[in-house]
Amino acid sequence: MTAPAIEVRGLTKSFGGRRVVDDVTLNVARGEIAGFLGPNGSGKTTTIRLMCGLLTPDAGAGRVLGHDIRREGRAIKREVGYMTQRFSFYEDLTIEENLRFVAGLYDLRPARAVVRDTLADLGLTSRRDQLAGSLSGGWKQRLALAACLMHKPKLLLLDEPTAGVDPKARREFWDEIHARAGDGLTVLVSTHYMDEAERCHRINYIAYGRLVARGSVTEVVRDAGLTTLMMQGAAVHAAAKRLTGMPGVEQVAPFGNTLHVVGSDAALLQRSASAVAQETGCTLSPAETSLEDVFIRLMSQSQDNMS
Amino acid sequence: MIRLLSLIRLFALLRKEAIQMRRDKLTFGMMLGLPLVQLMLFGFAINTDPKALPAALVAPTEDRFTRAMVSALELTGYYRFTYPNASTAEAEALIARGAVSFVVTVPSDFGRRVERGDHPQILIEADATDPSVASGAVSTLSTVATQALQRETGTTPTPEAEAAQLSVIVHKRYNPEGITQYNIVPGLLGVILQLTMVMMTSMALTRETERGTMENLLSMPATPLEIMLGKVLPYLCVGAVQVAVVLAAAKAIFGVPFVGALWLILLGVLVFVLALVILGYLISTLSRTQMQAMQLTFFFFLPSLLLSGFMFPYRGMPAWAQALGEVFPLTHFLRLIRGVMLKGAGPADVAGPLWALALFVVVLSGAALLRFRRTLD
Numbered sequence: 001m002t003a004p005a006i007e008v009r010g011l012t013k014s015f016g017g018r019r020v021v022d023d024v025t026l027n028v029a030r031g032e033i034a035g036f037l038g039p040n041g042s043g044k045t046t047t048i049r050l051m052c053g054l055l056t057p058d059a060g061a062g063r064v065l066g067h068d069i070r071r072e073g074r075a076i077k078r079e080v081g082y083m084t085q086r087f088s089f090y091e092d093l094t095i096e097e098n099l100r101f102v103a104g105l106y107d108l109r110p111a112r113a114v115v116r117d118t119l120a121d122l123g124l125t126s127r128r129d130q131l132a133g134s135l136s137g138g139w140k141q142r143l144a145l146a147a148c149l150m151h152k153p154k155l156l157l158l159d160e161p162t163a164g165v166d167p168k169a170r171r172e173f174w175d176e177i178h179a180r181a182g183d184g185l186t187v188l189v190s191t192h193y194m195d196e197a198e199r200c201h202r203i204n205y206i207a208y209g210r211l212v213a214r215g216s217v218t219e220v221v222r223d224a225g226l227t228t229l230m231m232q233g234a235a236v237h238a239a240a241k242r243l244t245g246m247p248g249v250e251q252v253a254p255f256g257n258t259l260h261v262v263g264s265d266a267a268l269l270q271r272s273a274s275a276v277a278q279e280t281g282c283t284l285s286p287a288e289t290s291l292e293d294v295f296i297r298l299m300s301q302s303q304d305n306m307s
Numbered sequence: 308m309i310r311l312l313s314l315i316r317l318f319a320l321l322r323k324e325a326i327q328m329r330r331d332k333l334t335f336g337m338m339l340g341l342p343l344v345q346l347m348l349f350g351f352a353i354n355t356d357p358k359a360l361p362a363a364l365v366a367p368t369e370d371r372f373t374r375a376m377v378s379a380l381e382l383t384g385y386y387r388f389t390y391p392n393a394s395t396a397e398a399e400a401l402i403a404r405g406a407v408s409f410v411v412t413v414p415s416d417f418g419r420r421v422e423r424g425d426h427p428q429i430l431i432e433a434d435a436t437d438p439s440v441a442s443g444a445v446s447t448l449s450t451v452a453t454q455a456l457q458r459e460t461g462t463t464p465t466p467e468a469e470a471a472q473l474s475v476i477v478h479k480r481y482n483p484e485g486i487t488q489y490n491i492v493p494g495l496l497g498v499i500l501q502l503t504m505v506m507m508t509s510m511a512l513t514r515e516t517e518r519g520t521m522e523n524l525l526s527m528p529a530t531p532l533e534i535m536l537g538k539v540l541p542y543l544c545v546g547a548v549q550v551a552v553v554l555a556a557a558k559a560i561f562g563v564p565f566v567g568a569l570w571l572i573l574l575g576v577l578v579f580v581l582a583l584v585i586l587g588y589l590i591s592t593l594s595r596t597q598m599q600a601m602q603l604t605f606f607f608f609l610p611s612l613l614l615s616g617f618m619f620p621y622r623g624m625p626a627w628a629q630a631l632g633e634v635f636p637l638t639h640f641l642r643l644i645r646g647v648m649l650k651g652a653g654p655a656d657v658a659g660p661l662w663a664l665a666l667f668v669v670v671l672s673g674a675a676l677l678r679f680r681r682t683l684d
Contacts, residue, residue: 054525088523089523
């Protein structure tokens with residue numbers, strides 16, 4: 001019973017000679033909301049599909065909810081709710097018909113009552129006769145979530161669930177996820193929104209098929225060992241131009257009227273930044289390193305490793 | 308707990324499919340409208356034994372023998388003398404530009420030769436650029452000519468005898484009047500079923516792949532057998548409706564005789580439709596998009612149309628083409644349906660094609676289940 005929700009080692013998968021997932025090891029404890037981050041095409045979707053039995057790994061093994069991912073795919077399917085990246089319910093069926101269909105596939109009884117409760121639970125009752133194809137992004141997402149939760153899974157795999165959803169619906173979606181996690185549901189959610197990453201208990205960062213960082217948000221930021229300075233003033237644009245390519249300066253990113261200057265060698269960064277600050281008449285102050293700064297750094301690092 | 312086939316899950320799949328069919332009005336309408344439109348077009352338009360073809364007559368001497376010959380030819384129904392008084396040169400020009408299909412030349416010494424019993428000859432030139440145009444008309448010719456002459460030279464035959472002689476002229480068994488529709492309409496049932504069943508089934512499953520719903524379906528506990536039955540059964544019902552429509556039209560509109568047993572026809576149709584639907588399912592496991600599924604369907608459809616014996620006589624093809632024709636379910640179905648409907652063949656007579664169709668079902672469903680990707684690999 002106390003087996004971790006996800007424990008997979010060395011997962012590898014290639015498509016047409018290209019390694020899409022390369023030696024990924026992932027552990028997710030029960031009741032945890034784990035963030036799964038990485039740029040587009042980094043292998044997040046493939047890793048999720050490997051874990052729910054939709055794809056067979058070329059190498060590696062592991063267990064999901066205590067079931068072997070290679071042999072017990074059917075048992076995993078019963079206990080896992082998987083929400084695909086693309087809306088994958090029937091657009092020519094209404095919300096209620098879609099849920100009835102899912103209830104039938106999971107053999108949930110009494111189907112009518114289960115569907116009614118799910119509709120009420122996720123606030124879909126008023127729209128139950130609407131065709132899924134005519135719903136907005138937020139409502140589609142809600143329907144997909146309802147369908148994934150209806151059979152009371154122990155693990156929820158969400159693949160970029162909030163793409164194309166407005167901020168209010170996103171907020172509601174996350175509140176829902178947190179409420180469920182409070183009741184003991186384990187959630188693995190892939191995203192590339194930083195604010196969503198910060199809502200997770202732990203994050204796993206994958207780039208070019210490899211897992212490159214993991215831990216809580218604070219841990220990941222701390223482990224990156226980056227120093228960030230903030231520059232303010234009228235001439236930030238000129239400063240940005242000057243800073244690019246100077247020793248110790250790894251990232252220069254404008255945020256409104258301020259400039260974030262990031263580097264891993266604190267002393268070198270400080271020297272370069274001070275010089276430019278004096279030259280352009282800007283003020284320089286220390287700042288918090290953000291998760292985004294870390295990710296940009298991780299991405300460029302992995303790119304270096306690849307070439 | 309998880310069985311290979313759960314009726315609850317199967318029912319959920321069937322119900323979903325039924326709702327989708329009902330919502331997709333255009334496709335649904337096509338499934339019912341297509342058979343009717345095709346039936347009307349093919350049934351009325353295709354005629355492999357064309358009659359009343361334009362002909363020119365070159366007859367310098369107008370005697371009773373010539374007149375007898377001409378009227379005998381006209382009575383066959385194949386010839387319509389649009390140019391009854393042509394000269395040799397005119398006739399040559401007419402046939403060259405396609406204004407007539409035949410030129411009938413009765414030589415000036417024809418009457419004399421008949422009376423002397425000195426090998427009378429007439430010349431029929433047929434435009435054989437389309438062989439099927441000429442074949443029927445030419446094949447009836449010698450009998451017609453001999454009989455017409457016998458009548459003129461011998462005693463005047465009774466009207467009964469004349470009618471009997473005319474019926475002998477057309478050497479076509481089971482279809483004495485050579486009505487193409489008798490041959491075409493039962494075959495058309497096979498062609499319509501083949502087109503709609505294979506295409507609809509293959510596209511219905513590929514649509515799931517294309518729209519991403521297959522990923523969802525696979526991540527839920529449905530077995531390949533359930534998914535296959537969930538797709539196959541609804542289209543089997545659509546096929547049943549099409550069969551009813553076509554058979555009713557065959558009877559009511561075209562008056563095609565139902566010589567054989569109806570249950571045998573229906574049994575044959577059932578096995579055939581099953582083979583088609585499973586073939587469509589197999590195609591859908593091979594293609595990733597609906598476009599590919601459609602292309603594969605047509606890749607299969609055209610040769611089977613040409614080689615099955617629907618369009619061209621099966622026995623007229625070279626041996627290798629006949630062998631190739633055997634791999635299409637349509638070939639076997641045509642033998643079965645034409646045998647039962649037109650010749651009144653019994654179960655023993657059509658056991659061959661029936662077993663062949665059953666073999667298709669077994670082999671195709673085995674292949675489809677093997678090909679079906681339980682995973683997305």
